[in-house]
Amino acid sequence: MEKNIFVIGLDDFHLQHIRQVRHVEDYTFHCLLTSEEAISIERYPFDQMLQEAESRLKGFPGSVDAIIEHWDFPSSTLLPILSGRFGLRSPSLEAILKCEHKYWSRLLQQQVLPNLTPRFCAVDPFDDHALEKIDLPFPFWLKPIKSFSSHLGFRIDDENDFRHAIERTRQGIRRVGDAFNDVLKYAELPPEIAEVDGNHCIAEAIASGLQCGVEGYSFRGEPKVHGLIDTVKDAHRWSFTRYEYPSVWPEHVQQRIIEASRHLMAHIGYDNGAWCVEFFWHEDTDELAIVEINPRISQSHSDQFIKVEGASNHQVVIDVALGREPEFCMNAGKYRTAAKFLLRKYNDTVVTRVPDKEEIDAVQSAVEDSLVVLQVQEGMSLSELRNQDSYSFEIANIYLGAQSQRELVDKYRTLAQKLHFEFADGMPVEDIQFEWVKY
CATH class of the missing domain: 3.90.1170 (Aldehyde Oxidoreductase; domain 3)
Structure with missing residues (x-):
């Protein structure tokens, strides 16, 4: 029998990628909230989105066999709540938040990989004395606790930069921050995390170098890796200009970030889902630094996997969601890069x-x-x-x-x-x- 797989934020463009998986004839893919409803909207009414998605699943006349996603927030946090309500396989909400909540994530990184974790501290952008409370020297990065695509992320070189960044942050942080707070109500949070809500920021020491993402998954308690993707920045080192697969980093550095990623995801207790851990590598010093953790595959990497491996990285999330050990990396694609x-x-x-x-x-x-x-x-x-x-x-x-x-x-x-x-x-x-x- 065909399996009914629901995809949060599905559109025609990404459906073409999703259908590039093995055994596709055994699956029927259904849109659970359109991209207009879940991705490209001005505000994210999380409770309303959750209620609407649950209603559509309950009204479906067939079996609901799996729910998957490939987008950032709020899709990533809708997934565990909906999966829990329908008895489906997925990471827990708390495990997702340990990745998505930048301050909580840094605390956990610091526990298990202190040498790879930049110095950091929480910042209330609405506190007029916030700069005085940051115990980091210039320069540093200032980012919202939750954002994506580096939105409202600023390099702070001096007090003028900070004032400019805080003004921009105060104007825009609530678009995602308020919705993230709605999600936090569904989770059990440690007291030190509950105090740092979605409308806070994090200040982080500057880490630099080449950037690479380790895409992997955890299944039955074991973290595994299925690909490394180089995230190449422009000549200014400001903005991403390409996602290249496979990585061209030296083999010994690739092995170091693979082992670090697996160790970190096991420490978090992340299971039954895909993830991506991003790193900086400084060529001159051979030092590594963790950039962030994303609790999902990236749809931005799907075409590259198809071209090189012969299947989309959606293969991984589909297999895990259906309770199967993924079989990926086949080098069956048409291209080497x-x-x-x-x-x-x-x-x-x-x-x-x-x-x-x-x-x-x-x-x-x-x-x-x-x-x-x-x-x-x-x-x-x-x-x-x-x-x-x-x-x-x-x-x-x-x-x-x-x-x-x-x-x-x-x-x-x-x-x-x-x-x-x-x-x-x-x-x-x-x-x-x-x-x-x-x-």
Whole structure:
């Protein structure tokens, strides 16, 4: 019998990725809250979203065999609550929050991997004396306890930077913070965590270097790893410009972050779900630092896994949700390397022209297995884009595969140069991709 698998925030684009798994003929995929209802909305009415999702599941005429997700909050926290109510396999809500709540997560990282955990402290952005209470020297990072895509994340080099960041934070933090507080009501929190709610921030010592994500899963109490993805920043080291698979880090460093990830996830007590732990590696000192933990696979990595492994990373979450040990990493794809590139612009302006369908079709036809997904529309201001980092704006996502890293970057440049955008400031999209060579 076919298994009914419900996907939180499903849309047609990501359904194409989800269907690139083995035994797909045995599954029927159902949307549980559309992307418009769960992802691209101004506010997140969590209790209402939870009630609506539960009602749809109860009204489904067939069996509910699994619930999965591949997005950040609030999908990640809807999953364990709904799974618990329907007797399905998933991580516990508390385990999810130990990853998502940045302060709680840092406390746990510090317990088990102190040498890999940057110094940190909680910050109340609505406290007029907050800066005096931060026991870190400049420079440091200031981030909300819960956000995504580096939204409202600021590097603080001096008191003026802090004042600017706090003003921006006070204006925008409640969009996610209030909804995160709604989730915290469903969990049993230690007193020291209950005091640091979703409208708090965390200050962290600066960690730098190359960045890599360890994607893995925990099944029957054992954490395992199925892929390492390099998260490449631009030449300014401000914004992400591509997610490249597989990692080109030296093998000995890859093994260190794999073991650290497994040790950390076991300490958290995370089970029956996928996760991703991100690291910095400083080439000169060989030092590692944990960036953050995401309690999910990333939909931004799915196309790369398809191109290299021959199956989407959704294979992992489907297998675990159905109570099976995943069988992944087959090297059965068409390419040896693949990436999702993020074409960016670094100042706010109005979009006056985007590539039309014929233009996109032409560039995709010229580069085999390429895909261009626009993130902007003609007439919009870039500041209208939601969930952007504090330094740039995503113009388009470009998905590519190749047989080498050099070929991959060359394909990107060839394709990107043929996409004709225009902006009110008269300036083109700046190409500041940061290139690596293999070690």
